[in-house]
Amino acid sequence: MAGVFALGLTGPAWGFNQPPTNLSATTFLDGGAPPGLYYINYSIFFNGRKAVDHNGDVIGGGAKVDALTQLHQLYYLADVELLGGRLGFDVLLPLVAVTAQGALFDTIPVTANTAGVGDFLAGPALQWDKGSLLGRPVFQRVESDLSMPTGKYDKKRAANPGNNLWTLDSYYSFVWLFTEKWETSARLWYAFHTENRETKVRPGQRLHFNFAVSRELLPKLRLGAAGYFLRQVADDKLAGARQADSRERVLGLGPGLVYSGGGLTAMLSHPVEFLGQNRFVGSRTTLQLIHRF
Template sequence: MTAVPRTTCARHLCRAGLSLLAATSVGVHATEGGGSSYPMGAENYMSGAMPPPGLYAQFFVGHYEADSLRDNSGDKVPVDFRVRADSIAPRLIWVTEQQVFGASLAFHALVPLVDLKVEVNGQSQSKQGLGDIIFGPALGFHHSEKLHSILALDFIAPSGEYDRGDLANIGRNYWVIEPVLAVSYIDPNGLNIDAKTMYDFNLRNKATDYRSGQELHIDYAVGWGLGNGWVLGVGGYVLQQTTDDRQDGDRIKDNKGRALAFGPSVKYTSDKGWFLTAKWEQESEVRNRAQGNAYRVKLTVPF
């Protein structure tokens, strides 16, 4: 296969395709339509620390906006483009009393509600509704008082509304299998480091016979605990698409997504057991995706 011409790449990004993933904090990101099923950068501090047995509720709130598309060289694609996505995603976590290989067995489900608007060259479309649901089992390890990790297998279901002819879609219309390894080092009076590493196996979109390439991505946060419940630092994500997309069985070259996001991040832990994280992140080093910025908040509350 020869390389996809730049005009084809731009058309790919702008057409049915700017299907913004739907999940915790929606964002536009390459693969089919320049998007991803997982909301890059959604996680923050405490991503690798499983709580004690019990039921927990989390609420992810996100706002994402972008006004440029980047091609395979990182240059701005010459189209008039703007996207705005707001989301709130409740997540239920059940940590059981069951131990597996010395780890706590847990299950979770995240149900995103999305409000999306896409504008391209004078055309615009808005959609609101249920996005793609994320669920799966997890094992939580506590290696020491400060070091924790989670090993999980997430599944992303094509539950969000999708139409191959639409400009904006809040679902991706294909399943994703996503192994997860998250690690947290927590010190209320010192260094805090969190990294949630994920690898996406994207299955085929039956409506378009398109299979997006596999993606490696990491949500990260680094901060310093002040000893009064507050942690101040930075956070963001790193994304690298590792395999080529395929359409009708043919490989699409020079279309792999890439991005780096960075910005301030804070956490507050209450003495009543709930905690709140918040961050702003700016995307850079983007390839074959939209480039923008996001505001994200996560609240965790025990029942």
């Protein structure tokens, strides 16, 4: 899944090159949907109130960024079995608006005010609905998504809706209904990126996961906590050369709730970020709306 925006920098030991991704856009009850066609809308607001370096220290220059993303997703789960699961397919298109100000290291301006279409994403999925753990239902899914360089991009801009590179992002997810009222969900991804031919930067491979737990308070209402962790596991490359101290990291954690009724499911979460390295750190508010046709 595409995320918020791309911040492109080229220079030694700078980082900030990871393409956006699903950081707590998907949270609670992440699986077990019956066959059918689904439209999913995500409204994501990211407030990056500070930039941090590879040690987690605030970078001079007062750089800040705000990004508003509208993600439009269609997901089709067929009533066709393959390898014991059901075959699905996913397409997603983001619309992104970014405002940035200030500078990094007191010298590199990141001023931006841009909006446009982000990178198109598509991929197949397999979902298994018949699992159990300790006698309680478990729903599982695997998916592999390809993000394509179709979004608005200008190498002269500090921030862009598009990334100008390809990303293969594959994940395993599960939801475990471990009591009648409690559930826990998680997704675990691994991503590979190609080189941005305009900047000659190739972001390093990354591992990240979302996690959530919730409890039913009323028949249509759940309350819980959701979060994510991202860790870049390989250095960025500039013109083929590895860039030391360029790996990114962030942890997010916050409250969330779920409301289901009238053919619509709404999920709201607000993680606050900690332990950042080589990226903007702040908070991320997501409203997810799910409709089954």
